[in-house]
Amino acid sequence: MRNNILIGILLLASGSIRAQEDILFELHFEPLLHNTSLLVENNREEFASYDLTVETLKFYLSSFELYNDGKPVFSTIQNCYLLDLADPDSWKISLTIPEKLSFDQLNFQLGVDSLTNVSGAMGDDLDPVNGMYWTWQSGYINFKLEGTATTCPARNNRFQYHIGGYQAPFESLQTIQLPVNPNSKISITLNLDTIFNEVNLSENYKIMSPSESSTIFSKLLKKAFVIKR
Amino acid sequence: MKIKLIISMVVLIICSASMLQDKYELLYPNYFPSPVYDFEKNELTTEKIELGRALFYDPILSKDNSISCASCHSPYNAFAHTDHDLSHGIEDKIGIRNAPALFNLAWQTTFMWDGAINHLDMQALAPISSPTEMGEDFKNVVEKIKRKPIYPKLFFQAYGDSLVTGERLLKALSQFQLTLVSAGSKYDGVKKETAEFSDQETAGYITFLKHCNACHREPLFSTYQFKNNGLSIDSSLNDFGKGVITQKAKDSLLFKIPSLRNLSYTYPYMHDGRFRKLKEVINHYTSGIQETATLDVRLKNGISLTENEKVDLLAFLLTLDDKNFVFNPKNKFPKKILLPSEGIMNN
Structure with missing residues (x-):
């Protein structure tokens, strides 16, 4: 009996310690096109009449880390998250961090790391059924962007960017570093306008394998992630 | 009380047994290297x-x-x-x-x-x-x-x-x-000391060790690396092998080295199936090598074999057929x- 009470107290104590220490840290991502959120379906319908529309937008984010004064203070265990325009919920990522953690910088990777790329079949977000795995040549597609543009000379004016590659010299995994205020919720914008301002859709409208152009494109993507003010 | 305990134990055993999967142990001979699959x-x-x-x-x-x-x-x-x-x-x-x-x-x-x-x-x-x-x-x-x-x-x-x-x-x-x-061929029997090579097979084995074993390394009969083995380019396919994947000049015309086990069952040979007979394959190595930039250095002057050595080599290669595996x-x-x-x- 006495033992039971003791265990009960211990359980309570450990529970309360945990409750005090950990908080949810939410990352809200939002894709912008024509300076408007693509997560709102009405906007997407309205864009159908525009010169430039996006139909598919899917990408992997991984290895979330928090830094304070240049030193790492937090990193995630679970690795890859698939964000998909077709699944608005996937754009919110919740991490559990210690409540009193001080940090001033958020780091994460755009894409799937090379070790995961060579480790065989994976489940959940990394399951090849998600259409983010190249079949004719092993490797994850880190970032997929498809749509139409009147300036694109391809069939049906369709552009297709499948950005990936984990082997030298065509690595496309990019680390994104953003200065942040230590809030429990951080909103990050993926500004597609930044990308389309720099890509010449009349010439470079199709990337479907690891290559020099996919590496260049991945560097461009890095610039498109900004903290929402 | 005792009966209850026994019943609950039996239930527990049945439950855990049904959860347990029948583990399978991959069997392979002790002269094989360790598998690389995780x-x-x-x-x-x-x-x-x-x-x-x-x-x-x-x-x-x-x-x-x-x-x-x-x-x-x-x-x-x-x-x-x-x-x-x-x-x-x-x-x-x-x-x-x-x-x-x-x-x-x-x-x-x-x-x-x-x-x-x-x-x-x-x-x-x-x-x-x-x-x-x-x-x-x-x-x-x-x-x-x-x-x-x-x-x-x-x-x-x-x-x-x-x-x-x-x-x-x-x-x-x-x-x-x-x-x-596949580890049940006559060659494997010889390794396990349950079979013996004939004189001709022994002679063929010696020829094999001298000329073939560097790439088709025993006991798997391949290093599973990639080599250019001097095949002429089939202009209807224009297949440059590994070079197409890596986009590196040094990988142009490189193909995976296949194992020599079970050759009797696996014709035609080469990545494009151009040879239907083993004899044609051997003749390729003795007199058909095409020299290109990425050709494997060992094949630079082809492999020199007498007619007798060719016949002996063929006899040895047939000891790599694994009927036990195929059937x-x-x-x-x-x-x-x-x-x-x-x-x-x-x-």
Whole structure:
């Protein structure tokens, strides 16, 4: 009996310690096109009449880390998250961090790391059924962007960017570093306008394998992630 | 009280027994190196192997339900194919390469003639989605398998619940293929001291060790590396092998070195199936080498063999045929599972 009470107290104590220490840290991502959120379906319908529309937008984010004064203070265990325009919920990522953690910088990777790329079949977000795995040549597609543009000379004016590659010299995994205020919720914008301002859709409208152009494109993507003010 | 305890113990034992999967130990001879496949991430069990075998032989993996893995990788050909020099897919489409034999896959790190695939688990995705092979979308394969009556039970037996996922499907296919171990040839008998080479075979073995073993290294009879073995370029295919994948000049015309086991069952030979007879292959190495920038240095002047050495070498190569493997009933079409509800016509 006495033992039971003791265990009960211990359980309570450990529970309360945990409750005090950990908080949810939410990352809200939002894709912008024509300076408007693509997560709102009405906007997407309205864009159908525009010169430039996006139909598919899917990408992997991984290895979330928090830094304070240049030193790492937090990193995630679970690795890859698939964000998909077709699944608005996937754009919110919740991490559990210690409540009193001080940090001033958020780091994460755009894409799937090379070790995961060579480790065989994976489940959940990394399951090849998600259409983010190249079949004719092993490797994850880190970032997929498809749509139409009147300036694109391809069939049906369709552009297709499948950005990936984990082997030298065509690595496309990019680390994104953003200065942040230590809030429990951080909103990050993926500004597609930044990308389309720099890509010449009349010439470079199709990337479907690891290559020099996919590496260049991945560097461009890095610039498109900004903290929402 | 005592009875209650016994009953609860019995219940516990039954429950835990039903949760336990029948672990499968991969058997291979002690003169084989250690496998390179990471079994910790995909532990072999009899149930998962059986699921993988059903999937391997089920044409449901192809777009029109006409082609299974076994269509091009037949057990009687050591899981290669002899009717066609190039692989034959849905709607009579012809691919660009000769279907390779499947065995001793646990000792290989890269797959396909050009090394495009970096893990056995991911290999099946290539033929499934290739328009000239199975021509099917992988997501759709998973959906079709969910609907086919035999599979929920097989997935339940293998994984403890009947959820069908891409990961499980691929890993089960790997499991069956990993069990395809060829180590029962006469050569293996000699290694195990249960058989003896004839004088001619011994002479052939010596010739083999001198001229072939560097690339076709025993006991697997391949290093599974990539080499340019001096084949002329077939202008109807213009296949540059590994170079196409890596886009590096040094990899141009490099192809995966195939094992020399089971040669009698796996003709035609080479990545494009250009040679139907072993004699033609040997003659290629003695007098047919084409010199290109990436040619393997060992082949620079061809291999010099007398007519007698050629005959002896052939005799030795035939000792690598593994009848026990080719006719192993465990590797065959799983009639019991696949025939009762054949096809997905019922859906």
